[in-house]
Amino acid sequence: MDCIFCKIIAGQIPSDVVYTDNKVIAFRDINPLAPVHLLIIPREHITTLNDISEQETMLMGHMLQVARQLAKQHGIATKGYRVVINCGPQGGQVVQHLHMHLLGGRELSGGMG
Numbered sequence: 516m517d518c519i520f521c522k523i524i525a526g527q528i529p530s531d532v533v534y535t536d537n538k539v540i541a542f543r544d545i546n547p548l549a550p551v552h553l554l555i556i557p558r559e560h561i562t563t564l565n566d567i568s569e570q571e572t573m574l575m576g577h578m579l580q581v582a583r584q585l586a587k588q589h590g591i592a593t594k595g596y597r598v599v600i601n602c603g604p605q606g607g608q609v610v611q612h613l614h615m616h617l618l619g620g621r622e623l624s625g626g627m628g
């Protein structure tokens with residue numbers, strides 16, 4: 516499969532991995548928009564949030580738990596952070612493998628785009 520994030524999971528493209536378990540991996544964004552900018556992705560190739568089934572609700576909850584844990588580990592839990600999932604062309608999704616952005620370490624603008 517020609518998916519950049521699947522290649523990262525397979526170790527075919529190097530990345531700065533900060534967390535891994537049997538369901539998800541997290542790594543630093545190559546083009547960070549904040550001092551902490553991590554991507555949390557499922558190991559399974561799921562294209563967008565539109566493709567999440569009822570059975571995958573637990574997976575999404577797990578991704579949020581990992582985000583919460585990583586925010587703490589990276590020292591941004593108390594001051595605050597943002598979790599973002601872009602979906603589809605108008606949502607600004609560029610990589611077609613579901614991912615959660617974890618952003619923090621600076622004052623983030625109040626706007627939502």
Ligand code: 5GP
Pocket residue numbers: 519528530531542543544545546547554600601607608609610611
């Ligand atoms: P999207 O716009 O799809 O929500 O976000 C995709 C993110 O993936 C972008 O923030 C982009 O910088 C990041 N990204 C794209 N290619 C790579 C890569 O090869 N390695 C890493 N670490 N991040 C990537």
Ligand code: ZN
Pocket residue numbers: 518519520521522559560561611612
């Ligand atoms: Zn993929």
